[in-house]
Amino acid sequence: MTATTWEDAPAVTTRRHRAPLARLLSSELRWIFRRPRTLVVLALLAIFPVIIGISVQLGTDGQPETSGDAPLFVSAITNALALPLGSLMMLLGLFLPLAVAMAGADAIAGEQSVGALRGWLLAPVVRGRLLGVKVFGVAVVAVVSAGLVALTGLVTGLIINGTDGLFTLSGTELSLVDALGRIGLAVAWVALQLLAVGAVALAISTTTEHPMLVVAMVLGGLIVSQVLGLFDALSWLHPFLLPDPWVSALPDLLRDPIAYDTLGEGALRAVSYLVIALSLAYARIVTRDG
Amino acid sequence: MQPRTKGLVAAVTGAALGVTGLALVAMPAGADDAPNLPEISAQELVSSTLQADPPAFAGSVAVHNDLGLPSGVPGMDFADFDSARVFHDGDDGFRVSVQDGNAEYTLVANGDEAWAYNSSDNTATRFAAPDGDKTREQERAKGHHKGQRPEEMADPATAAQEIVQRLSETSTITVDGTARVADRAAYELVLTPKPSERTVLREVKVAIDSQTRLPLRLEVMANGTPEPIFSLGFDEFSVGEQPERLFDFTPPKGVKIEDATDKARERAEQAPxxxxxxxxxxxxxxxxxxxxxxxxxxxxxxxxxxxxxxxxxxxxxxxxxxxxxxxxxxxxxxxxxxxxxxxxxxxxxxxxxxxxxxxxxxxxxxxxxxxxxxxxxxxx
Structure with a gap:
């Protein structure tokens, strides 16, 4: 970056006018969704539930498997509700965080490394607003990727089994509307978790010019957290780890009535991470030279 | 404001807020002081517990066991479930969902029939209450309330006296202070073995809710460890009407249905x-x-x-x-x-x-x- 900073820019232009927010947001989305890597990751995310659905259907010949390691998928073969939720649960381990970590890495570190952030000089934008637009972009990626997985999972489940057998782990039958509501809740919850991951990625992103470093640090941190979560001796630490409820919370949406405890705790934890990461990112971005 | 101060303020407030949120998640609930409750004698407590009519409630139950059983021995994981949720409609209906990893075992009963559903093998088992209606009508005709068995149980005060007497031959029964269980004030009824008893157990504690007089928690203490070696109790408990549909069960399509009475007959026919x-x-x-x-x-x-x-x-x-x-x-x-x-x-x-x-x-x-x-x- 040159000595001309974003902060100086408004003073240079003769007539100070702010770039319209809608235009900023839409151009941010164009940036994100035109990147081939974003599209490739989204496509892979979309295919995954289809692969699970077909392979479970073929592998079990439509008969319930009685001695599987994944009881959630035992009912998946007859259940268009379990397939989207199960896919979200499996992908939340690594692949979904990868998608948002990439978006967060590209948003600031990536654009800076290719000099694209200089474009913001032409449309004068204060730094807080810049961060706001970037958070919006990451949030959209989080919602789209979680929604895409749920959508293809739902469609696959409906194609294989129709609306029959939408029942919960408690053995109660659900109407399609009720099932859709639960899937929507799952998407919202997963998107919130992903947004927390994305916020951490943004915070790291403000400190470096190397997007690869951001992705590596975020995924490395996730893997370390998940490994730490395996040790009972560290149980005092577990409530502070973001991925702690990721495996256990989503099946709760398959119970009747829904058990909100783990989901609520997970949401509160994600919001805490979000607040910490965004405030650090803001602090870094307003004090950064150039 | 200077960018530097602005940044510092944002970082400190944001981090403080976030850490508070995380601490809230990490904090164990219900770690309050023991509540103040009016004094009560052990006999009164037992008698009121026997008399108690369970209200409609919802709660969740947790089991902790530190029995020191050798791990890896088959058949030793019976009390090894994550948690269970209990619903009661204050009458005949109840529902218990036992959570075990990603599977769930649900038991639904409503006076007329009972169903058990096991999600790991997708089977629903029906337990018919063969004379359920009849016995209940008879009971009603006799004017018995629920929770009371005929004869000696008819008078809770006498029954309590008898129970306390029988137990006090070998143990000391006291009401030892109060406790907060699932955020509810409860009395602690403590059974301590008399010194002449040769046992490895130190005491058995039962926490009894001060309002509903339902037992909320059972703890078994052994010699040499301050923590209970076994505890079974509510970690959430709330009194209130429960939705009717929780106490009905209709097996969904695609579920294997078994009849418990048929199964028992089959087993009897297959002579060993x-x-x-x-x-x-x-x-x-x-x-x-x-x-x-x-x-x-x-x-x-x-x-x-x-x-x-x-x-x-x-x-x-x-x-x-x-x-x-x-x-x-x-x-x-x-x-x-x-x-x-x-x-x-x-x-x-x-x-x-x-x-x-x-x-x-x-x-x-x-x-x-x-x-x-x-x-x-x-x-x-």
Whole structure:
């Protein structure tokens, strides 16, 4: 970056006018969704539930498997509700965080490394607003990727089994509307978790010019957290780890009535991470030279 | 404001807020001080508990067990579920969902019938209450309230007196202060063995809700550990109307349906082999109770051949793990301690909650007592 900073820019232009927010947001989305890597990751995310659905259907010949390691998928073969939720649960381990970590890495570190952030000089934008637009972009990626997985999972489940057998782990039958509501809740919850991951990625992103470093640090941190979560001796630490409820919370949406405890705790934890990461990112971005 | 101060303020407030949020998640709930409740005698407490009519409530139950059972022994994971949710409609209906990993076992009952649904094998089992309506009508005709059994239970005060008396032969019963269980004020009813009792248990505590008089928590304490070795209790409990649909069960399409009565009949029809029958009879007859109160010991004879028997492989069952192939003797050798004395010789397994002794000729003794008491019981 040159000595001309974003902060100086408004003073240079003769007539100070702010770039319209809608235009900023839409151009941010164009940036994100035109990147081939974003599209490739989204496509892979979309295919995954289809692969699970077909392979479970073929592998079990439509008969319930009685001695599987994944009881959630035992009912998946007859259940268009379990397939989207199960896919979200499996992908939340690594692949979904990868998608948002990439978006967060590209948003600031990536654009800076290719000099694209200089474009913001032409449309004068204060730094807080810049961060706001970037958070919006990451949030959209989080919602789209979680929604895409749920959508293809739902469609696959409906194609294989129709609306029959939408029942919960408690053995109660659900109407399609009720099932859709639960899937929507799952998407919202997963998107919130992903947004927390994305916020951490943004915070790291403000400190470096190397997007690869951001992705590596975020995924490395996730893997370390998940490994730490395996040790009972560290149980005092577990409530502070973001991925702690990721495996256990989503099946709760398959119970009747829904058990909100783990989901609520997970949401509160994600919001805490979000607040910490965004405030650090803001602090870094307003004090950064150039 | 200078960018630097602005940034600093944002970083500090944001981090403080976030850390507070995380701490909220991490904090164990219900760690309040013991509530202040009016004094009550043990007998009054027991009597009011017997009289209590459970209201409609919803709650969740957690089990913690630190019995010190040897891990890896098959059949020892019975109390090893994550948590359970309980709903009660204040009348005949109740619903229990036991959560075990990603599976769930649900039991629904509503006076007319009961269903159990197991999500891991997708089976619903129906338990018909054959004379359920009849008995209830009879009860109603007699004017009995729920929670009271006829005859001696008719008067809770007398029943409580009897129970307290019977227990106080071997234990000291006290109301030892109060506790907060699932954020509700509760009395702690404590049973302590009399000094003459030879047991490894220190005391048994029952927390009884001060309002509804329902037992909220059971804790078993052993000598030498401050933490309970076993506790079963509510960690959430709220009184209030529950939605009707929770107490109805209609098996969804695609679920295997079994009838418990049919199953029992089938089992009865498949007469067991003569050898098995003999063994079962001998086993049943040989069971004996030695001692009373806290140092009760159950003794019996399992037969010598049971020790060396190895589980047979079922047809079509592949890949039995090494653990499953071990005979009982192998397991004892691994987890037990070799002892010998007047009673003969055998293996002893000690846990925090008691001990078990099994001799080489297949006699055994189990109790919440030290090993010496078991040895004496077997010598008799």
């Amino acid at each position: 082999a003569q050898g098995e029958k003999d063994a079962a009879e001998r086993f049943g007859e040989s069971l004996q109770v030695v001692g009373e109160g806290w140092d009760t010991v159950v003794t019996g004879a399992a037969g010598e051949e049971l020790l060396s028997a190895r589980p047979q492989m079922q047809d079509g069952e592949r890949g039995m793990s090494e653990r499953d192939k071990q005979s009982a003797k192998d397991l004892l050798e691994r987890y037990g301690k070799r002892v010998s004395g007047e009673f003969g010789s055998g293996y002893v397994i000690t846990t925090k909650a008691g001990s078990g002794l099994i001799t080489d000729d297949g006699r055994f003794a189990v109790g919440a007592v030290p090993v010496q008491v078991l040895e004496q019981a077997l010598t008799k």
